[in-house]
Amino acid sequence: MTSERFLSTPAQSTSDRAADIAAADNFLVVDHLSVRFPTHDGLVQAVTDLSFSVKRGETLGIVGESGSGKSVSSMAVLGLHDAKSTRLEGSIRVGGQEVVGADESTLRKLRGKEVAMIFQDPLTALHPFYSVGRQIAEAYRIHHKVSKGEARKRAIEMLDRVGIPQAKNRVDDFPHQFSGGMRQRAMIAMSLVNDPKLLIADEPTTALDVTVQAQILDLLQDLQREFNSAIIMITHDLGVIAELADEVLVMYGGRAVETGATKQILTHPEMPYTWGLLSSVPEVSADEDARLIPIPGNPPSLLNPPSGCPFNPRCTHKDKVPGDLCVTTLPELLPARVGPSHRRRCHLPDPEVIYLTEVLPEIAPDLIDPTTGEPIAALQEIAAASEAEANADSRGDQR
């Protein structure tokens, strides 16, 4: 609806119109986005030259370790960064509406209505002094002119919708009276109360039990089907990605390093960092003596990013690149040879071969057909089967 309204604005130039037509398809278009924070020590380059888009009804998974710029870029979509202490460049269009540089009142109309956010830890993300129902009703009343009573009814409806038993009796409870899973459900109810067209879930299951995680993910999928909303799922859990995402964006050091259809990325990754992510996923069905292979080294400094490829100091394959290209030149985000939407940022001349011959046998030896040397099952299954341990692992990592 929003995009139609913007399409009909006569003052727009043709190129804007073209962009808007694209936006009508892609609800969210992030274009060459950079987010920088000036600090006493220098400029923190949290996100650099990031572009991606999401269509309604689709789920984009953004993966990467802490500090890779996942959350920072999604917060920029809602204009949540303090304008005074943040330098934003590029463009973010939500249903055709430009967010970068937009004023408070424009942003406020987007927040919660067009784009809603689910935060990682519902205990700290919900106000401890206000009842759950009141917080949901507040979100509704900001964007709808209704009485308190009506908003309350709507809050009960939403709590019921996300599976809170006896919603009517629980609506006046405070967040601390809810269990972790119920709190996250309440958080989801609050985000969905205005039927947002885009839902950004920032590690929505990280703080939850494994069994509850699965329920929450199922719930999100159901609701997406019902409301046809776009979802951005920010996570460092490949299991979640495998289960939910249509497209994946792998971020490293504030940049997109690999992107494409989920199945393609999980089965034919072409960027050593993605390989590292896959190697460090534990697998329930693996041999007892199978080892997790951690990525050596530490995440890059965002103050003084390494020259060339941001991943080069940790990359175990850079000796296969002729010269010192990895250290001197930033690889472009180029299309891979297979998979139409698959793009990766890597200098390796034939990463798909290296993956199949060197990486895959090491991380999943039982998945290689000994006669053909081809993988016999989608790596997706590895990630999905080991979701439980991956989550436990990522939770520890999060602390």
Added chain:
Amino acid sequence: MLGYIVRRLLSAGLVVTLTSMIVFALFFLGPDNPAQPLCDINGKCTPERLALLTEQLGLNDTVYHQYWIWLQGLFVGREISFGPIYQCSAPCLGISYSTRNEVTAELLDKFPATLSLAIGGSLIYLLVGVFLGTMAARVRGTLADRGLVTMSLIVSSIPYYVLAILAWIYLSLEWQIFPDTTYHPLTDGIGAWAYGLLLPWLVLGLAQSTAYARYTRGQMVETLGEDYIRTATAKGVAKRKVIFQHALRAAIVPVITIFGLDFAFLLAGTVVTEEIFDIDGIGQWGIRALRAPVDFPVVAATVLIGAVIIVIANIIVDILYSFIDPRVRVS
């Protein structure tokens, strides 16, 4: 909730009882004969008179007996004789040595002045302090914020009595803006009451507000960094509402604690303010009683009433807490 209040009142009673024992011990077991100041009051103190007064005041009995008599006086009243016989009705806190009035009656006479001063002053410092602190947190890091913090530090580093005396000299004496600064009871009309107290309210309130501003600012800055503040912004709540509703609600809790105790201290007597602005309240009364010859019953009464007020303030703050923060809601 009711059970909680009863429990708190019981423990408060214990605290007050202990305090009264300590006060009793301090004054009645001190190095001097407590009858000495009484003997000194009316001119020459002969050893015979001292002996007589000591006997009359019951100071020759055991300490336990004396405390028992004193305690009895609190609940049923008692007779006190030193020279003439005084009927001291319950709650009896004794007879003032200097004025020969019932201490309880004097206390009730002085209390409204102190209460009036405390209410006005504390309201000003709470409102001004919390408002300034919130604004400073809102614009934190800017010149306005730094200016406010610096101003607050300067004001609070000037000794309070200097500020008060300067205010009195210039605003009251010199420029005659508040010429009639003193305590008028409310029965004289609310205008006279408020006008007479306006200057002490302002001085007390503004001087103290700097501390509240800094404290509130600190709490606000911390609260504004909380996840639930980001959540509120993310759902489209206007910035002003985020700050004055969502954030302030949480930031105010520790401020309330301090406020409760500060208010209790004010009620127990603000000596400097009362002295400078000629307000005949608990503070002046207590100080006067401490000057030799010491008016023991009055001193004991001021300490005891101070303890009672602080204990009650604590209970009120705790009950308030449970209204502000649902997580400490008591059963």
